[in-house]
Structure formats: structure tokens, C-alpha cells
Amino acid sequence: MSDIVLKTENLTKRYGGVHALEGANFELRKGEHVAIMGDNGAGKSTFVRQITAVEQRTSGQIWFDGKEVNFNGPIEAREAGIETVFQNLALADDLDVPSNLFLGREKVLFNLGPFSILDRKYMRKATEAALVRTAVKIPNLSNTIRHMSGGQRQCVAIARTATFASKLIIMDEPTAALGVQETAQVENIIRTLKDNGEPLILISHNMRQVFDLCDRIVVFRRGRIVANLRKQDTDGQDIVSYITGAKTGEAELAA
Amino acid sequence: MAQTSHGVGGLTYDAKKRSWPAEFNVFLALVILVAIFEAIGRIFLGDSFLFNTRSDVAGIFNEARLQIIILQVSIVGIIAIGVTQVIISGGIDLSSGSIVGATAMIAMSFAQVATVNGNPNPKAMFLAQGLTDLPVIVPLLVAIGCGLLAGLVNGALIAYTRIPPFIATLGMMVTARGIAKWWSKGQPISFPTDSFAAIGKGLMPVIIFLSLAVLFQLIMTYTRYGKHCYAIGSNEDAARMSGIKIANHKILVYVIAGILAALAAVVLSSKNLTAQAGMGVMYELDAIAMAVIGGVSLSGGRGSIIGTVIGALIFGVIISGFTFLRLDAYYQEMVKGVIIVGAVVLDQWRQRLRALRA
Ligand SMILES: Nc1ncnc2c1ncn2[C@@H]1O[C@H](COP(=O)(O)OP(=O)(O)OP(=O)(O)O)[C@@H](O)[C@H]1O
Numbered sequence: 001m002s003d004i005v006l007k008t009e010n011l012t013k014r015y016g017g018v019h020a021l022e023g024a025n026f027e028l029r030k031g032e033h034v035a036i037m038g039d040n041g042a043g044k045s046t047f048v049r050q051i052t053a054v055e056q057r058t059s060g061q062i063w064f065d066g067k068e069v070n071f072n073g074p075i076e077a078r079e080a081g082i083e084t085v086f087q088n089l090a091l092a093d094d095l096d097v098p099s100n101l102f103l104g105r106e107k108v109l110f111n112l113g114p115f116s117i118l119d120r121k122y123m124r125k126a127t128e129a130a131l132v133r134t135a136v137k138i139p140n141l142s143n144t145i146r147h148m149s150g151g152q153r154q155c156v157a158i159a160r161t162a163t164f165a166s167k168l169i170i171m172d173e174p175t176a177a178l179g180v181q182e183t184a185q186v187e188n189i190i191r192t193l194k195d196n197g198e199p200l201i202l203i204s205h206n207m208r209q210v211f212d213l214c215d216r217i218v219v220f221r222r223g224r225i226v227a228n229l230r231k232q233d234t235d236g237q238d239i240v241s242y243i244t245g246a247k248t249g250e251a252e253l254a255a
Numbered sequence: 256m257a258q259t260s261h262g263v264g265g266l267t268y269d270a271k272k273r274s275w276p277a278e279f280n281v282f283l284a285l286v287i288l289v290a291i292f293e294a295i296g297r298i299f300l301g302d303s304f305l306f307n308t309r310s311d312v313a314g315i316f317n318e319a320r321l322q323i324i325i326l327q328v329s330i331v332g333i334i335a336i337g338v339t340q341v342i343i344s345g346g347i348d349l350s351s352g353s354i355v356g357a358t359a360m361i362a363m364s365f366a367q368v369a370t371v372n373g374n375p376n377p378k379a380m381f382l383a384q385g386l387t388d389l390p391v392i393v394p395l396l397v398a399i400g401c402g403l404l405a406g407l408v409n410g411a412l413i414a415y416t417r418i419p420p421f422i423a424t425l426g427m428m429v430t431a432r433g434i435a436k437w438w439s440k441g442q443p444i445s446f447p448t449d450s451f452a453a454i455g456k457g458l459m460p461v462i463i464f465l466s467l468a469v470l471f472q473l474i475m476t477y478t479r480y481g482k483h484c485y486a487i488g489s490n491e492d493a494a495r496m497s498g499i500k501i502a503n504h505k506i507l508v509y510v511i512a513g514i515l516a517a518l519a520a521v522v523l524s525s526k527n528l529t530a531q532a533g534m535g536v537m538y539e540l541d542a543i544a545m546a547v548i549g550g551v552s553l554s555g556g557r558g559s560i561i562g563t564v565i566g567a568l569i570f571g572v573i574i575s576g577f578t579f580l581r582l583d584a585y586y587q588e589m590v591k592g593v594i595i596v597g598a599v600v601l602d603q604w605r606q607r608l609r610a611l612r613a
């Protein structure tokens with residue numbers, strides 16, 4: 001169990017009558033990069049929201065970093081070392097880039113409880129450094145992000161996870177809105193994480209990307225995990241047939 | 256052309272063409288408004304609104320008028336500071352006027368003198384208990400306690416039961432007014448000690464208002480608290496996912512609003528040398544109007560204390576302007592209503608305009 005970073009057993013989430021996630025058994029080992037694929041509405045983001053405790057699960061168990069965990073909210077998950085780029089990005093439109101990057105964990109000059117004085121210079125410098133890694137172009141960091149492009153916003157969210165030390169990074173469709181250059185850059189960030197042995201869960205609809213970056217592919221369909229395949233044992237065609245339901249995973253999973 | 260790259264990725268932008276702060280527009284509105292009153296005054300009354308036209312008084316400006324403009328908005332302005340941070344963080348506070356009433360009554364009864372003209376103070380609430388001629392810190396602390404308690408109830412209701420701020424503070428508005436009336440069974444409470452009376456004397460309300468405005472402008476800009484106000488008002492879900500403790504923050508926001516309303520009550524009752532149960536009626540709406548006129552967005556996330564201060568001045572100019580033009584007080588009320596709605600409509604337009612320009 002020692003090299004398992006994250007494990008879920010029978011993780012289930014229902015929204016009223018909607019069975020968004022049913023009995024998900026999932027494992028992630030040290031240094032491993034796992035892709036989650038599946039159609040729209042397959043339950044991928046729901047799975048992430050249960051792990052990060054943005055929502056409270058209906059049933060099931062989660063182990064992280066060697067212990068069973070029951071996070072009370074996203075703060076606890078983050079404090080335990082899970083950094084997440086949520087699909088809806090979780091950004092505050094009326095704040096500028098540095099404020100968003102450091103949202104909820106601002107660097108302070110003097111600690112005066114809630115009235116702690118912010119270290120704005122430091123946060124600005126760190127933001128510039130973090131954004132350079134994503135290759136995004138943002139003309140003025142002091143503008144609010146309200147009118148920034150989808151890709152710029154996405155890079156802010158990605159830069160956020162890369163700025164803080166963590167034990168597990170989860171990215172929910174991080175390159176969905178990005179241009180060619182920015183996508184390549186984000187993929188480079190992910191490769192760097194791999195080289196540093198940092199585990200990652202990547203949700204993506206991009207087959208090429210998944211095969212380029214990940215060791216293992218887990219397919220969700222209608223709230224269930226229908227396939228869990230090592231990259232070398234499968235190919236794009238195979239994955240697509242699991243996603244569409246042409247192939248069902250029961251046999252393989254049982255084997 | 257001064258093109259500088261302040262951003263990342265080598266994209267250039269013209270630093271000179273940065274959009275000016277929203278407060279500047281509000282300030283412009285203030286200047287235009289003053290100019291309008293000045294023009295009307297010159298043309299129809301042969302008198303100046305802003306400038307000194309009397310030969311027996313020194314100075315370029317009509318200082319008496321300037322003082323009145325700011326003095327009459329100072330007390331509501333103190334409340335508006337609290338209301339501004341409430342609105343920025345996505346809430347609303349309808350209870351501030353009633354908190355003023357209740358706090359004025361309760362605090363004043365701990366600020367009374369024992370004897371008036373050699374006789375026992377006829378209005379003293381706690382004469383029998385010997386609670387008269389107390390040091391000024393006592394009524395001050397009592398007031399802060401009242402504001403804190405009211406804010407705590409507001410904040411806890413909003414944070415934990417998740418009822419809309421509009422409803423929670425409406426409840427407090429009615430309840431606090433009830434407390435104000437019940438406290439002395441409708442009797443006014445008068446004859447404060449000299450030290451209590453000093454708090455609201457002369458230009459003291461203005462000094463207190465502006466000092467608090469500066470303090471809170473700094474808090475909203477440079478502290479974690481301020482940052483979180485904007486974050487929560489902008490996108491509460493994002494703030495929650497980013498690890499901000501929403502419930503705690505909201506409670507603190509309403510507590511601060513309550514304490515500021517209580518301070519306004521102290522200044523008001525000190526200035527009037529009496530407290531009455533009807534004090535502060537409708538102040539909550541005036542305070543909200545000042546904020547909205549000052550560019551604070553009712554949908555949260557945008558605005559500033561500076562904006563609200565300018566909004567308060569616009570308010571003061573309008574009231575003084577009407578007096579200057581010798582228009583009835585009735586018109587003031589009517590126009591105030593139009594201004595409040597107008598400011599909200601303007602806010603909506605501003606948001607749509609921003610979206611179009613993007
Ligand atoms: N709060 C909610 N209330 C009710 N139903 C919900 C809620 N959140 C998600 N669902 C439903 O749960 C299902 C799974 O949604 P989820 O967001 O996990 O999909 P996804 O796999 O991430 O899809 P996509 O690729 O489009 O992001 C969907 O049918 C969705 O409508």
C-alpha cells in the first residue's frame with residue numbers, strides 16, 4: 001500500500017435520482033500519470049469533486065498519502081497536498097491575475113489575522129515567473145481577469161497549481177481552450193512534473209495528448225469506470241470503443 | 256508613444272491608455288453636478304452655489320456651504336463605509352438604520368448626567384442604579400457591543416442558514432427598531448455627559464467619517480480581508496474552492512457593518528444631545544444609495560470606499576443644492592428616490608457596456 005498515492009473504493013455520488021458516479025475503484029501510484037477519459041457527462045468531473053471534497057460523496061472510501069481521508073472541504077484536501085485545476089477554473093473575475101493565483105493563500109507582510117497586510121510585490125513577481133512557464137501572453141497582470149480569453153484564464157489556473165508544492169495534481173481538461181503554443185507549453189509543464197516524479201490525474205478528450213503524457217488510461221462511462229488500461233496494452237481505437245460503449249469493460253476488469 | 260510591456264509573454268500594451276479608475280467617473284459626476292447648481296444659481300438666483308459672494312466674509316469659497324455639504328452626509332457616510340464592504344462581498348444590509356436607533360437609545364442611557372440644573376436628571380434611565388456620570392468609554396463600549404451583537408446575528412444567519420442577506424437583515428431591521436422603541440417605552444433619552452457630547456460636536460462627525468474612510472480604503476486594498484471581500488462578491492464558489500472560509504468571512508463583514516452603524520449612532524446622538532427611537536429611519540437606504548452612486552456594484556465584487564465617499568458627497572451636494580435653490584424638502588425625498596433607482600440602472604448599463612467593450 002506504501003507506493004499508492006490515491007485510492008478510492010466504491011466511490012459513489014448521486015444528485016437526487018442522478019447516479020453521476022457509481023462504485024468507482026481507482027488507484028494511483030507514486031510518480032504515475034493517469035488519464036481519465038469519457039464522454040460528456042460520464043462523471044469525470046464528479047469524480048474529481050468527490051476526491052477534492054468540493055462536494056460530499058454519497059458513499060465509498062478514499063485513501064490519500066497512506067491514510068484514509070474524510071476531507072471536510074476543498075481547503076483540507078489542498079492542505080493535505082492535492083492541487084486541482086477545476087474544469088470551471090474557480091477564478092474570481094473581478095480580481096487581477098496575482099490575486100487569483102494566490103487566492104485563499106495570500107503571501108502576507110505582517111500577520112494581523114484577517115487584516116494581515118498583503119505582500120503584493122512578492123505575489124506579482126511569483127505570478128510573472130509562474131506564467132512564463134505556461135507561455136501565455138497576458139498584457140497587463142493588474143487588469144481584472146473578467147475579459148481575459150479562455151486560454152489566458154486557463155493558464156492562470158494552471159500556473160496556480162504549479163506554484164505551490166503538492167503531492168498530487170489533478171487537471172480537469174486543462175488545455176481545452178488553449179492554442180497550439182500554450183498547449184505545448186502546458187504539456188511541457190506536465191512532462192516536468194513526470195520527470196520530478198509528481199503524480200498527476202489528467203482529464204482530457206485529446207487522445208494524442210493522453211497517449212503522449214500518461215502511463216495509464218481510465219475510461220468512465222455513465223458514471224462507471226469501464227476500463228483501466230496501461231498505455232502499451234491499448235490504442236486509440238480500443239479506447240474509443242470503451243468510451244462509446246461498443247466494448248464493455250466488465251470482462252477485462254474482472255480478469 | 257510610450258509602449259511598455261508590463262505583462263508576460265512579450266505582449267505590448269500602451270501603459271498610457273490604461274482605462275481610468277471607475278472612481279474618476281464618479282468624481283466627474285460630482286463636478287458636473289456642482290457646475291449645474293452653480294449655473295442655475297448664477298442665472299436664476301444671481302447667487303453662487305460654491306463661491307463666496309459676501310464681502311463681510313473672507314475666502315474664495317462659500318465655506319459654510321462646503322461644511323454643511325459634508326457634515327450632513329458624515330453620519331450616514333460612516334454607515335455607508337460598512338455597507339460598501341457588505342455589498343462588495345456580495346451581500347446587502349438593510350438593518351443599519353435600525354441598528355442606529357437601538358444603539359443610540361441603549362448607549363445614550365449609559366452616557367447620562369446625574370443632575371440637571373441642580374435637580375436629578377428627569378430622563379436618566381439608570382439613576383436609581385447609580386449608573387450616571389460614567390466615563391465616556393462605557394457608552395462607547397456599550398455601543399460597540401450592540402453593533403457587534405446585531406452584526407453577529409446578521410452574519411450568522413446569512414452564513415449558516417443560507418437565507419438571503421436581504422431577508423436576514425430585513426428581520427434585523429424590524430427587530431432592532433422594536434428594541435429601540437421598547438428600551439425606554441418610546442421616551443427620548445437626553446442630557447449626556449460633556450465628554451459624550453464632545454464626540455459629535457462641530458466638525459467631529461466629518462473627521463470621524465473621513466478617518467474611518469481612509470482606514471477602510473486601506474483595509475480593502477491592502478489586506479487579506481479586503482481581497483477576500485472582492486473574491487467572495489465576485490465568485491463565491493471560486494472563493495470557496497480556493498479555500499477561503501466563507502462563513503467566517505461573512506460574519507466578520509456583517510459584524511464590521513454593525514459596529515460602524517453603532518459608531519454612527521454614537522456620533523448622531525452625541526451631536527443631537529439626545530437619543531430617540533425613531534433615529535436613523537431610512538439611513539440604510541441612504542447608505543446603500545451613496546455606495547451605488549459611488550460605483551459599488553450591487554452584484555458584488557466591484558467598488559471602493561473612495562467611490563462611496565464621493566457618492567456621499569454627491570448626495571450632500573444634491574441636498575444642499577435643493578436648499579440653495581429654495582426647493583421644498585418634499586422634492587428632495589422624491590429626487591432621492593429617482594437617484595437611487597437611477598444609480599442602479601446606471602450600474603446595470605455599466606456592466607452591459609463592459610461586456611460589449613471586451
Ligand atoms: N450538481 C449537480 N446536480 C445534478 N446533476 C449533476 C450535478 N453535477 C453533475 N451532475 C450530472 O452528473 C453527470 C456527470 O457530470 P460530470 O460533470 O461529472 O461530467 P463529465 O464527465 O465531467 O463531463 P464533461 O466531459 O462534459 O466535463 C452529468 O449527467 C451531470 O448532468
Ligand SMILES: [Mg+2]
Nearest residue numbers: 044045046087
Ligand atoms: Mg467535466
